[in-house]
Amino acid sequence: MELREYMRILLQSWWLVVTMTLAGVLAAGAFSMLVTPRxxxxxxxxxxxxxxxxxxxxxxxxxxxxxxxxxxxxxxxxxxxxxxxxxxxxxxxxxxxxxxxxxxxxxxxxxxxxxxxxxxxxxxxxxxxxxxxxxxxxxxxxxxxxxxxxxxxxxxxxxxxxxPAPVPEAPVSPNIPINIAVGLLLGLAVGVGIALLRSVLDTRIRSIRDIEQLTDAPILGRIPVDPEVATRPLIVHSDAMSPRAESFRSLRTNLQFIGAAGSQRVVVVTSAMPSEGKTNTVTNLAIALADNGASVVLVDADLRNPTVADVMGIEGGVGLTDVLIGRADLSEVLQHWGRRKLEILPSGAIPPNPSELLGSAAMEALLGRLGSRVDYVLIDSPPLLPVTDAAVMSKFATGTVLVVTPESTKRPQFSAALDTLHTIDSRLLGVVATKMPAKGADRALYPHYRYERARTGASPDHLDRDTAESAVDFGPTVHATEIETPASTMGAQDSRWRIGS
The missing domain is CATH 3.30.70.1130 (EIF_2_alpha)
Known part of the structure; x- marks a missing residue:
């Protein structure tokens, strides 16, 4: 390991080092007080x-x-x-x-x-x-x-x-200053040793550098952690001026460059294990791509635990499974979302054989049909390691985006997911690191853009249509436009925003 890796480990475990150092000092002091002077x-x-x-x-x-x-x-x-x-x-x-x-x-x-x-x-x-x-x-x-x-x-x-030997005035032991100094050094050494040992034994991915050591695939995005993600999952839509929304736009830009060579852009978004933020990533990415003027179809192919419909605020009772078994036509189940060129194909009813449906010729034909009519097809799939659903779909896709959460995903899990994609000869487009800290070497925040509402303190209802449509666009591809969302997501109100300097 390099010096900065040691420094990172010590900074992460500073409380342990300080605790052991104080324990060493206290132990040395207690020993000095209890030992009979000589x-x-x-x-x-x-x-x-x-x-x-x-x-x-x-x-x-x-x-x-x-x-x-x-x-x-x-x-x-x-x-x-x-x-x-x-x-x-x-x-x-x-x-x-x-x-x-x-x-x-x-x-x-x-x-x-x-x-x-x-x-x-x-x-x-x-x-x-x-x-x-x-x-x-x-x-x-x-x-x-x-x-x-x-x-x-x-x-x-x-x-x-x-x-002759004089009567000594001071004891030679215990030597309290020396004992405390020895206790401090021993406590410090034990603390540093335990911190390094924990780092060696801990198999979790700790940083972007750990990801880079495990794969040559590019890091497409760094999504910062959001404690309020449960209440506002669609951050690109609900708070488009936040740094976290900007991180999804950066992911969008990187994905556009990575996938520029293919005529169709059918992307499977998955992770090694559950709860790594893949659904939140794919839904916000879909909105960011649509904001940029691209036509997007978001497919909920997680037939074991579908959540896209709930996140996007639409009805998900009929969808992908109905199309695959021939019970419904694609045009009947695709749902338009807002004023963007964004359509959503919910999962539909949960079938007893998800892997067979997702790996069928019908699924391959469906993805080919979707890929020929829109710019991007984004597929929210189950995690790679527990089930084979994502792996079988990757064969029909342009490539795969792998979501990983530092401090949660373990190196063996991440490596196993990479091996799975390599075994089926799936193209790994890149990695998205989610729930990144806001501080430190691996912070996910970007330069300090200043975003403001069109009228400070005013709610979106107070903004007129002319103000919203004349908003100045400071981003490379973000277009100022009137935004509408389903009532279940934002209520019955319209939300009209602009980006200010």
Missing amino acids: YEATSQLYVSVRHDEADTASDLVQGATFAQQSVNSYIDLATSAIVLDNVIDELDLDTTSTSLRDSLSVASPENTVLISITASDENPGEASALANTTGEVFSRVVENEIEVADANGVSPIQVRMIQ
């Missing part, structure tokens, strides 16, 4: 070889070398039982030499004759007493027991305490 005290000893006035310079050098070599052995001696048993007796400690050894550490700087004895304890005074007593006992053991005295009762090795 104090450390250090005493320092100096090891040397005794000498007298008669010793030469060479003798002094040899003595210093011997002392330096002996220090390495004395480090282990300081925490041996022979020393610690005496320390326990002197301090009257209720412990063993093995347990006491864990509270002591002995070290010597390299190439020196210094020995540092560090004691740790929950009580600062006891830590100081333990370091000093261990140093004193160690000195006596070295001089009296390890390095045997000569005939005069004097040991050749002398161990002196040059720095």
Whole structure:
């Protein structure tokens, strides 16, 4: 993945990263508050070889070398039982030499004759007493027991305490600032790791880039999400000046260029799975094409869950199925919609054998007949993966438009839909991404056109016919015209609009 992909993942999961970071800080703070403080005290000893006035310079050098070599052995001696048993007796400690050894550490700087004895304890005074007593006992053991005295009762090795251990004022642990910093870093790392892991395990299509990685087909449109789509599905008609309506006009323009080579333009609009917005896409696309002056027939071929009639506000009891079984003629069931050159062929009664009807010779002949008389035939079909209806119809069409919803459609589903179209040798005209966010890298909004009503605050009923017909057209193909809709969609009123700057 590229850097921007990582950034996108982190931005999408920022709440998780922040939550885990705060959790790490809080855990570190709680740990620091609950841990019993420990104090450390250090005493320092100096090891040397005794000498007298008669010793030469060479003798002094040899003595210093011997002392330096002996220090390495004395480090282990300081925490041996022979020393610690005496320390326990002197301090009257209720412990063993093995347990006491864990509270002591002995070290010597390299190439020196210094020995540092560090004691740790929950009580600062006891830590100081333990370091000093261990140093004193160690000195006596070295001089009296390890390095045997000569005939005069004097040991050749002398161990002196040059720095007694003071009583520590502050604990060495817990170190709250360091603990919090470690907790912050660990929480941040865990949050980032979980965010990346979720992204790897999540098979949903997240962005336009994910679509482009799965197919070479062009992205025909990016339709922004609309929370009010249930109450105003025909946005191109009900709010023609909105950015979402503009996205459908952009889809219309792209489709016109893609399909320019064919004499007939019969397009199946489908999706991999249900509820991806294909019906909303095909109905608004049909209106956008008709607004541009094209003659369009919208066919509801979803014989399992037909919704075009309800969305368009027409009667759907008689339609496609009646034509296919010969019970009605095409001219009897086609319904004109508004003042556009838009006709709708509803589904009719739901049959028991949708796939057989849609894949029949009658369906092929019907699509050929429709394609020869209008500019565009748009077919709303069932999703590709649950049933075969869309696949069998694609054989009779100029091409297929595949609708996908980022954050909902999964990569395996999208890939399976592409494989299905490839298997039947159907031409994929392009992909339409629906329910796109209004912000972010994949936002679906276009440049900030300013749209206004002909009269601010006025309802469409207050606009006269001359005003509506003289409206200025700022779009490349949108014509200002009087618009009528069925009463079930917009009521009994006429709606006359114009585009203003």
